[in-house]
Amino acid sequence: MKQTILSTKQSELLENLIVKYSQIVTFDQIFNEAKDNWDYKQAKNLITKLVKNGWLIRIKKGLYAISDLSTRGSLSLAPYTVANLLVADSYVSFESALQQYGMFDQLTDKTISVSLKEYKPVILHSIEYSFIKTKPDYYFGWQEIIIDNHTTRIATPEKALIDIVNFHKSQYAVDLVIEKLLEHQKDLNFGLLNEYLGKFSLATVKVFGLIFDIIGINSEKLYEIVKMKHGTHLMIAGDTKFNAKWRLYYNPYFDKYQSK
Structure with missing residues (x-):
């Protein structure tokens, strides 16, 4: 990326913007600060030039980040x-x-x-x-x-784990969640995790219920949610092994965690 030296007016403009608005600025904020020296069209052209030369970084339409001198052209x-x-x-x-x-x-x-x-x-x-x-x-x-x-x-960590399973139904997703539950069991708030799960679909509740059983975490709160429900669900599309307690088809691949 081509780098150029700022003029005195351009340097003062960026310095004033940082003082007033910190690193994130809108087009309107830039123009309001620049209007004493540039008209509207000139200000638009100036912004385009500052973006091209790495002094401003466009985040989205009308929103920019001001580069630090040491990291000009990169987003810090x-x-x-x-x-x-x-x-x-x-x-x-x-x-x-x-x-x-x-x-x-x-x-x-x-x-x-x-x-x-x-x-x-x-x-x-x-x-x-x-x-x-x-x-x-x-x-x-x-x-x-x-x-x-x-x-x-x-x-929250608890919600991130639920989102991984709820939105990415895959072996990788379930594997990752099991890994994090095992590694960070003492750091997680299981009361909060159960509370969050109570707001999700039965399929997601069942997946976590079975995961809890497999790795030895208390699943009573989750079982209370599903025990009177008679429908069956899939952990992941194509799963064939059936767990009667959760009425859930799952991949026997996950049974390997039972010994841990």
């Missing part, structure tokens, strides 16, 4: 912050949320959020931001955390 904001800036009515979940709590240590170039509307994925500085649409009944279980001086919504 945390992916959690960028995700919330891209879609205000969303919260970061899945592996991305687990990473915030030290429960997922693999490097990832994707940040996945849950949102109330459907949005196309966005790739920004080699990070893909995707948003999974959910119904309002499932839009809960996040907390607000201050990152980069901005309030960011991130799922």
Whole structure:
């Protein structure tokens, strides 16, 4: 990316914006600060030039991040912050949320959020931001955390685990959840986890109920929810082994965890 030296007026503009608004600015804020020296058309052209030369980073239409001098041309904001800036009515979940709590240590170039509307994925500085649409009944279980001086919504660890199973019904998803339950059993709030699960579908409750039984976690609260229900469900499409207690078909692959 081509880098250029800022003029005195351009430098003063960015410095004033940082003082007033910190690192994130809107087009209107830039124009209001610039209008004494540039008219509307000139301000638009200036913003385009600053983006091209790495002094501003476009997050979405009308929203920009001001680059630090040391990181000009790269985005220094945390992916959690960028995700919330891209879609205000969303919260970061899945592996991305687990990473915030030290429960997922693999490097990832994707940040996945849950949102109330459907949005196309966005790739920004080699990070893909995707948003999974959910119904309002499932839009809960996040907390607000201050990152980069901005309030960011991130799922609690318990909700992130549920979202992984509920939205990604796959062997990988169940395997990952079992792994995290085993590794972080003392860190998780199972009262909260059971409370959250009570708001989800019977299929999701049954999956967690069977997981709890397999790895030796008390499943009584979850069984109370399903014991009078007579329908059967699949853990993952194509599963053939039947568990009578949960009336759930599952993959015998997961039986390997019973000895742990």
